[in-house]
Amino acid sequence: MQLEPRLHTPLWMTLGAPVFAVLFVLILCGGLISWAGAPLLDSYIALFRGAFGSKFAIAETLVRATPLILTGLAAAVAFRAKLWNIGGEGQLYMGALAATYFGTGLVNLPAPLMIPFLFLVGALAGGFLLLVPTLLKTRLNVDEVVTTLLLNFVVLLLANYLLFGPWKDPMAMGWPQGAPIIDNGILPNLIAKTRLHGGLIFALIASVCIWVVMTKTKWGLEIRAVGLNSEAARFSGIPINKTILRTALISGGLAACAGVTEVAGTKEYLTLDISPGFGYTGIAVAMLAGLNPLGVIVAALFIAGIYNGADSMSRAMDVSNYIADVITAASLLMVMLAVMLTRMRVRFK
C-alpha cells in the first residue's frame, strides 16, 4: 500500500473530508461515553439538543460562537503571516478592560456612536498590546510565541488587580466585578428572552471584511506573501516588518473585540471569568477552519455547539463535560488528517 500525491482534489472531497472526520470522531468518542456508562445514542441526542435543539439552545450556541469567531479570526490573520499570536486571551481581556474604562461613564455618546467607539478603543488597546511582542520580534528577533503567551498572564493579573482594587463596583456586594457598561454602550439584543446580542452581527461582518482584505486587497497579498515565503517577499521589495506590524494590529484588534462583545453584550460588566479560554480556543477554531476567514464562522459554530451541547449532555446523562474538550481536540486532529489525506491517493499493490 502506498500514498501518492494527487494532482487535483475533487470538490466533494474537500468539503466532505471535515464532515467525515467529525463523524469519525463522534464514533471514537462514543467509546468514552459508553465507558462513562451512559447510553450512547441518547447522549448524542442530548448533545445535539443542547447545541441546536431549541431557540434557546441555538441562541446560547451563537452567544458562545461570537467571541470564538473573533478570536478565531485573530489567529487566522496572524498565522497567515506566520506571526504566531498565542496571546488572544490577553488581547481579549485588554479589549474588555478598555471597554470598561471608557464604557462605564467616562464617555457618553448616543448608542449608534457609543458602540462603534467601544469597539474602536477595545481594538486599539488589543492591537497595541500585540504590537509590543511583535516589535520585539521584528527588531530583536524575540520569539513571539513565548512573549504573547506570557503577556496573557500579565494582562489577566492586571485585570485582577483592577477588579479587586480601583475598579471594583461598590454596588457589587464585594464581588470582583466592574461597574456596568452604560445603557448606550450595551449591544442590542437580537432575540427577545435570549442572551443573543449584536456582537454576532459584528463578528459576521468582521469575517466577511477579513476575507475581503485577505483576498482582494494589497494588504492581503502582502500578508500572505510574507507568511508563505518571507524571503521571496523581501526580494520582491514587500516591506516585511511593516506588513507584520500591520498584521499584529489587525489580529490583536480582532481578539480585543471579542472582549468588547463579552463585556458590552453577554455580561454587561467586566468580571474575571468573561472568557473560559476563548483566546486559546480561537487558535483551534482558526486551525479547524484552515485559516479561512469564512471557515472560521463554521468552525466557531461547531466548537461552540460542542461545548454547549456537552454541558447539557453532562447534566442529562451524567457524562463529564470534559468530553467537549476531547471532541474538540480529536476533531482538530482528524480534520487536519482528513484534509491532508484528500491531497493523497492510496494505491494497493
Place this chain on the structure above:
Amino acid sequence: MLKIDNVTKRFGNLVANDAISFSLKKGKVLSLLGENGAGKTTLMNIIFGHYTADEGSIEVNGRRLKASNPAEAIALGVGMVHQHFTLADNLTVLENIILGTEAIWQWRQNKKTARARLAHLATEYGLHVNPDSPVKSLTVGEKQRVEILKALYRGAKILILDEPTAVLTPQETDQLFATLRDMIAQGLSVIFISHKLGEVMSIADDVVVLRHGKLVASFPIAEASREIIAEKMVGEVVPAPRRQVMQAGDQLLGLENVELKGNSGHLLLKNISLNLQRHQIIGIAGVSGNGQKALSDLISGMAKPSEGSFRVKGAHISHFDPRDMIARGVGRVPEDRHVEGVVGDFSIKENLVLENYEDGKFSKFGWLQNRTIIDHAKRLIETFDVRGGTPDTIIRGLSGGNMQKVILARVLDNNPEIILANQPTRGLDVGAATFVHDKIFKAKAAGAGVLLISEDLEELLAVSDKIAVMYHGQISAQIPVEEVTLQQLGLLMSGDGFVASSVESNHAA
C-alpha cells in the same frame, strides 16, 4: 545487471513513463537524458523503489524487484545519489555513512568495523574523506564523495547519480569522473543523469533519451553526436541562439572598490570593481559560495556596501532597497527560484505582480485590480510560453523551466536596462535554457547590460562578452571571451592569481 522491461507509470491522466525498456550491463555507464518533465526522475524513483510501476518489471541481476520498497532495492544493490544531498550536517562522515545500516536493537554502534570497511572502500575507489570530520565542514565535492561512499557501504552494485556535476568545479568534475572510471573497472554499473551533453559524451557508454515519458532513442555513445542527442531530447533541431558581437555603450553599472560586510562583521566582498555597459553581457564564474550571492544581493538592493562607490546609470546609490533598484531599471533573476524567486503557494498571476502590485494598474487605493492582473498574466503566459499554466495555477506545480519563465516574464516585462541573472538556467533542460539565453540576447540587443552569474562554464563561454571569476569575495579582471581558456578559468576558480587575502571563504550550504 539491470533490466527495465516495459515500465509504465501513470499519475491521473498523465503518463509519466510509457512502456520503457532498456538494460544496463555490468561495468558500463548508461546516461539517461531528457528534458525536465520527461520522466527521468519518476523512472529512477521506480527503480529505487519509491514508486510502484503500474505495468512492467524491473530485474536486478536476474532477480525481479517486486514491491515498492527502497530497502529491497538497496538489498539488491541499487544505490542512489540524489541531486540534493541527504546528509545530516551535524554528524561526522562515519556516522552519516553507518546511519540506518544498523539494527534497531543493537545497543552500541560498532564503529570499529565500520571504520575499517570505510577505509577499505575509500582506498579501493580513491574516495578519500576524513571519516571523523563533521559533514558541515566539507566542501560540496567532498559531500558528494560521502554520498557515493554511503551507497557503496550499503553494497551498491548499480549507482544512480542524479545530476552529479551540477555543483562541482571543472576540476572536481574531472575527479568524480576518474572515480567513476575506477568504479566501472571494478565491475560496478552507473546510471548517470545529466543535462550537460559534454559530460555525457565523455563518460557514458550508452545513451537513453526520454521525451514526454516515452523512450525516443537508445544507442551506444559511439554512434551519437551532441547534435543528435540534443535533437532527440527536444524533438526538433534547436538552433542555439548565437552571441552577437556588439559595440558596448555607455556605463550602466559601475562598482568601485566595493566591500560588503556580513552579519558577523567579516568581509563577504572585498575590493570589487565592475563595469557593465549597454549591449554587454558579463559572465561571473566561480565555485558557488565565493561571494556571488553577496554580489547579487548588493545589486538586488538586498544589502548595503560598507565601502566603495556603487553607481547605476551614473547616479551614486546610497539607499539600498529592492524597490529602489527595480525603479532604477534593475531586473533581478534570483539564484534560487523556490526561495527568492517565487512564492510557491501563490498563483502565477500573483507571482507575476509580486514586484509591481503597487503600480496603479494593479492596485487602486489598496484594492487589487483582479481583471487587469489576470489579463497581464494571460499576456505573459502567452508571450513567454509558460506551459501548463493558467493565471490561477499554483506555481509550485510548474516544472523548473516554466517557473523560470514566469520569473523572466516578471523581470523582463519591466524592460530593465540592467539585468542581474543569477544561475538563470540551473536545472533547466536544453530547450528551456535556450529560451532563457534567447531572451538575454534580445535584451542585450535592445540596449540592456546583463550580469550573468553561473557555475556552468559552457554557458558562460557561449553567452558572455566578458568573463570575470570570483574567488573568496574577490573578483578577477574582466577577460574578453575570445581570449579566455577553460584552463585559465579553472585556475582562477581555484584561487590562482588572486591576492592572498584575509577574507574568509564562505561555503554556502
